[in-house]
Amino acid sequence: MPxxxxxxxxxxxxxxSQQQSTTPLSVLESRLGLSRRSIFYTIKQVNNQLSAYGLDEIENIRGAGYQLPSSAAHSLHQLDGSDQLAHDYIELFxxxxxxxxxxxSDRRLLxxxxxxxxxxxxxxxxxxxxxxxxxxxxxxxxxxKSQWPAGxxxxNSNEGKSLQGNEDGQRxxxxxxxxxxLTLCGSVVDLTPNNHYVSQLHLLERITGNSFTEDAINTLANFIKWEIERLRTDPNCTLDPTTSNNYSLIMTWATSFLGxxxxGNTGEARFLAEIVNTQAFQHVxxxxxxxxxxxxxxxxxxxxxxxxxxxxxxxxxxxLVDNLTIHLVSTYYRARYRIDYHNPLLTQIKNDYRETFELTKASVAPFEQFTNSKLSDDEIALITVYFSGALHAVNLNTQKHDGVLVVCSSGIGTSxxxxxxxxNHxxxxNFLGPYNTFQFENTDFKHVKLILSTVALPTNRPDCKVVTVPVLPGPADWxxxxxxxxxxxxxxxxxxHKVSVTTLMDIVSNYARIVEPDKLEQALQDYVYRDNQPQVLPTNSTTNSHAQFCxxxxxxxxxxxxxxRDLISNGTVTDNYVERIIQLTKEHGDYMAIGNGVFLAHASANAGVNRLGFSYNYFTHPFNxxxxxxxxxxxxxxxxxDQEQHLKTLGVLLxxxxxxxWxxxxxxxxxxxxxxQVLQVGHLI
Known part of the structure; x- marks a missing residue:
């Protein structure tokens, strides 16, 4: 400030100038680390200089504290805006x-x-x-304390706290x-990348034939700036020289750049060569x-x-191979050089692409074996985006006409x-599907005008309304x-519908006195909104059907x-399939409970189904x-x-x-x- x-x-x-209103004296003591007497003296001297500039002086608001008039703050900013930002990290601190x-979390990070x-x-x-x-x-x-690297x-000293040991881990x-x-400090330090550092990174691109993203260039240039300043102000933080015989193009570049x-420290060159490979590439x-x-x-x-x-x-x-190859080059080096990646979109990806994320997590095993390291959820979330993009390209939704998307967790039973x-109604x-939640996450909503689902779905993704409906809609649902x-x-x-309940009520009232209108309306709704009874289907031909009475x-x-129990004992399903159904119920609630005490227990075939089968189980003591x-x-x-062979039995059950x-x-x-006997009457066994 001039x-x-x-x-x-x-x-x-x-x-x-950072305060929206007055600043109490106690806050000034804390922020400036000065005594009251020193603060009074400083305010007096500053006011003298402000007055000499013809600017309004710092005001003492009785009972509230001190404030800098907005006119003075604006004038000071106009006189020299460059002083509002630190030019380097030394000035920053x-x-x-x-x-x-x-x-x-942000305060602890800083x-x-x-x-x-x-x-x-x-x-x-x-x-x-x-x-x-x-x-x-x-x-x-x-x-x-628990976040510091090993070593x-x-x-503690009279001057304050300092860190010792494992300089490589600290960096x-x-x-x-x-x-x-950088995001947190952007308002107080100039983050314009050093031109020399940027030109050296572009030189590395020409040497290796790889191209960084603009974000990677900015991050690397600012980190190198922080690292160089730190080395020059504190020689004790220099890395130990290395004896590695690394003659790669990147190591040669790093040695020349730092030289x-x-x-001339080979340990510093090794560290720089490692971190530049961990940033995102747009071409490899x-x-x-x-x-x-x-x-x-x-x-x-x-x-x-x-x-x-x-x-x-x-x-x-x-x-997909080409895209993942470019992405996984930096992932490989992060795993190799123990550089963790923090994905700011992790929570959103895990929420919006829950099924796809879990499938991706199970699919990266070959890469984990190749790198001999376990990928973090932050890394897996990035890979999830690539698989989801590929699914969009395949276009799971092949329908070309506007319609209604029908969804449940598995896309098999309830939906x-x-x-x-x-x-039928x-x-x-044009009803599209039924889709499971995995397909819903990765479908194209271009032709979808409405989504009807038996489970709760994220409502912030598609551009159409999501409505949760029961499996067997009743008169009040239609x-x-x-x-x-x-x-x-x-x-x-x-x-x-060809007729409405209101119209029928009006017609009846013209020719008869309605004694119980509520009951009549309910009876008419039951009649009008009842599905047309389908023709009797032939006896269910599935031989792998079982019945238990508990x-x-x-x-x-x-x-x-x-x-x-019976389906597990004869190898129709595995224990994993049953546990998956329990897990789905815990995650989504009672959506498999379709009304009248019926629970339709099912999951996707890949959860552990070996062959087609059904089991009907009645419990004399109800549960919830x-x-x-x-x-x-x-x-x-x-x-x-699959999604087809069980449909005949579902039709009979419906x-x-x-x-x-019945x-x-x-x-x-x-x-x-x-x-x-009841199941036989219904052609279920």
Whole structure:
């Protein structure tokens, strides 16, 4: 700030200019680390210089504190805006390292940055940097203790705290978090990359034939700037020389680059050569020997993904291999050189692409074996994006006309029942699917006008409304579905039903006195919105069908395991399939409970199904899923081999479930023989 030559004057004005209102004297004491007497003296001297510039002086607001008039703050900023930012990291810590209202994690990250960057840092300084109490600083330091690399110790002295040991680990810790550090410090330090460092990185690109992304250039140039400044101000932080016989192009470049700066340490050249390879590339030289090693590994990953997900990416496999190869070069070096990657979109990707993320996690095993290291969730989230992009390119949604997407967790059981009723109810509407949640995550919503789902779905991704509906919509549900279809312009008022309950009520009232209007309306709704009864289907030809009658009191997980007992014993399904159903229920709630005490237990075939099979299980003592009030006593176990072969049995089951007489017989069963007879009447066994 121009002309403010009073000791502590610029720091005082900076603190005051950062405040939205008055600043109490206690805050000035904490931020400046000065006594009250020194602050009074500094304010007096600064006011003298402000007055000499013809600017308004610092004001003392009785009972509130001090404030710098906005006119003075604006004039000071106009006179010399360059002083608002630190030009290097040394100046940053000397005059500009002040932050307010940071989150706990960000404050601790910058505390870490300060301790690594400075030779000593006191509690008072940290308290002043972040406008927090010493107690908070002490808690932050205790929390950081577990994050320091092995061999790093915090040493206390009269000047403050300093770090000792494992210089390589300290730098890697900062480099791992450097993008976030740059974001936090961007308002107080000039992050314009050093032109010489940028030109040297572009020289490396020409030497190797690889091209960095612009973001990688900016990150590397700023990190090199921080690293060089640190080496020049604190010789004790120099890395030990290395005896490695590394004559690679990158090592040769790093040695020459640092040598021109007067740094001839081979350990420093090795470190620089390692970190530049861990940043993102937009192009990789195909002559790089690593490429020939990576491509077959990536092809194994894609085949594994196809097998686990039950998809075929052959049509886009070539482009996917190329894209993943470029990406996994830097991933390989991060794994090799122990550089962690922090993905700022990790939570969003895991939420929006939950199924795809888990499938990707299971598919990267060949790469983990190649690098002999386990990939973090942050790394897997990046790879997930590539697989999702490939699935979009394959275009799972082959429909070309506007329609309604029908979704459930597996796309097999509950959604098949729902879509059959929807197609029967609305023959003019194009219902797409049914899709499982994995397909939903990766589909193209271009032709989707409405989404009907039996499970809760993320509502922030598609550009159309997501509506959760029961598997067997009742009289109260169909009018709501009508309304959503009308809002999506998929049906008109006259299309949904030939007659309406309101019209019928009006006609009846013209010729008869209605004694109980509510009951009459309900009866009319039951009639009008009841699905047309399908024709009787032939007897179910599936021979692998079983029936169990249980008189014991069980909880819901025990009931599911009991229900699959026969299918497990004859090898139809594995234990993993049953546990997957339990896991899905815990994640999505009671969506498999389809009404009238029925629970349709199913999952995707790749969860552990060996052949087609069904099991029907009645429990005399009803139970309920946790956090659900629905009472259940009839579990139908489905072991589907794909999305087609079980549909015939589902059609028969749907006919039974919509038959009030059959359901009444089911709930009157008192023995295994009676239960089996009811199933035979329904053509289920």
């Amino acid at each position: 002309g403010i030559t009073v000791k502590h004057g610029q720091r005082l004005l900076k603190v005051l 000397d005059n500009h390292f002040f932050f307010q209202a940071l989150s706990q 505390t870490m940055f300060a301790l690594v960057s400075r030779s000593t840092t006191s509690l008072n300084q940290l308290s002043r940097y972040f406008s927090v109490s010493k107690t908070t600083v002490i808690k932050d330091l205790a929390a950081l 790093v110790t915090v040493v 890697r810790l900062i480099f791992t978090n450097f993008k976030r550090i 021109d700066l007067g740094i 030289n195909r002559k790089n020997p690593l490429i020939n090693q990576l491509r077959p590994v990536i092809q194994q990953m894609i085949r594994r993904f196809d097998e686990i997900a039950g998809v075929n990416l052959a049509a886009v496999a070539g482009q 098949q029942l729902l879509i059959a009723q929807l197609r 609305y023959p003019t509407v 009018p709501q579905i009508d309304q959503q279809l009308k809002l999506a312009n998929l049906i008109q008022a006259s299309v949904s 008189k014991q009191t069980v909880d819901w997980t025990s009931a599911i395991r009991f229900a699959f 899923i946790e956090h659900s009030k629905k009472k259940l006593n009839f579990i139908v176990c489905i072991a589907p081999v 006919q039974c479930l919509q038959n009030d007489d 359901m009444a017989q089911l709930h009157r069963c008192q023995s295994q023989s009676e239960f089996a």
